[in-house]
Amino acid sequence: MTNPFAHGVALALRLADSSGTRPITSARFESFHAYPIETDDTAGARIELEGAAPVTVAVTLCVPTVRAVVVML
Numbered sequence: 001m002t003n004p005f006a007h008g009v010a011l012a013l014r015l016a017d018s019s020g021t022r023p024i025t026s027a028r029f030e031s032f033h034a035y036p037i038e039t040d041d042t043a044g045a046r047i048e049l050e051g052a053a054p055v056t057v058a059v060t061l062c063v064p065t066v067r068a069v070v071v072m073l
Contacts, residue, residue: 028047029043
């Protein structure tokens with residue numbers, strides 16, 4: 001889960017703040033285990049940057065069908 005979640009968060013933060021200079025004002029993270037594996041297989045985050053729209057990222061590896069990534073602005 002770590003790698004796909006990290007890429008999703010990095011992309012969302014770059015879209016919210018292309019300069020990369022806005023400070024984070026709050027961040028909330030949750031992770032879940034849908035299957036009995038050693039690491040999380042589902043995670044979500046809500047990150048708020050000063051003066052920008054909130055960033056929400058949700059990633060799961062627990063789907064029967066692989067779908068394309070969806071980015072909404």
